[in-house]
Amino acid sequence: MSMIVTLKQWAAWAPTVETESEWIKWISAPTMLPKNGSPKLPYVPTIRRRRLSDLGRMVMQVIFNFKDTTDLSSVNSVLASHHGELKTTLELTELLINGDLFSPQKFSHSVHNTASGLFSIEVRNRQPSTALSGGEASFCYGFLEALTMQHRYPEQNTLLVVADESVPACFAPYGRSPEFPYATAFLFDSDLGQEGYRLKLTFTSNTKEVQPMKFPQALMFVRWLLSEDKMVSFLHKRLYWTWEKLSV
Secondary structure: OEEEEEEEEEEEEEOOEOOHHHHHHHHHOOOOOOOOOOOOOOOOOHHHHOOOOHHHHHHHHHHHHHOOOOOOOOOEEEEEOOOOOHHHHHHHHHHHHOOOOOOHHHHHOOOOOHHHHHHHHHHOOOOOEEEEOOHHHHHHHHHHHHHHHHHHOOOOOEEEEEEEOOOOHHHHHHOOOOOOOEEEEEEEEOOOOOOOEEEEEEEEEOOOOOOOOOOOHHHHHHHHHOOOOOEEEEEEOOEEEEEEEEOO
């Protein structure tokens, strides 16, 4: 099985690495980044900005990188995150355990699609949107969901956002999580003649054991985009996800 799409634009954010030139420098020699930090979001009104979690702030930051070149009110969107608003959920759980009260607003902002909803409100977007978790392969499954959406609605662009942060310490023994917070955004188009990267995604089975990646898949995908390499593969369980750059 294979699918072809045009990737028009990308954006990424992590603590101390925000601009394209900073990402190019980091990608040339990836290192661990600070474990804490969130974007300032000066273009989001204060009353709405203070409602955003750190994850929500990162999502907004990468999306608004496209605001000068894309009508964000008309794009379809996919949010992929392994852990989503886990920190907010834990805060609410601790309040319940202690018998304390919490606001309905806080509760409504603990769901997996919180950032998607706040984005749609901010730019008045009423287009199809979905939020998913695909475990450690959330980037891969998010990419597949975005491609499926793009093929279903070829007249519109599809926006894929992948964001995650380290899990609270109490959850650390139970699974892997990023060493530092990050968010990436990718804008897709069905027109294969558009400027950008023309990409082909294929799937193959695998039975070999491999070591887990040190850095998030989404950031390694950006690294590949900016490299001269023609292909890149990510493995999740028994499935290889392979991307190939095609000539326009």
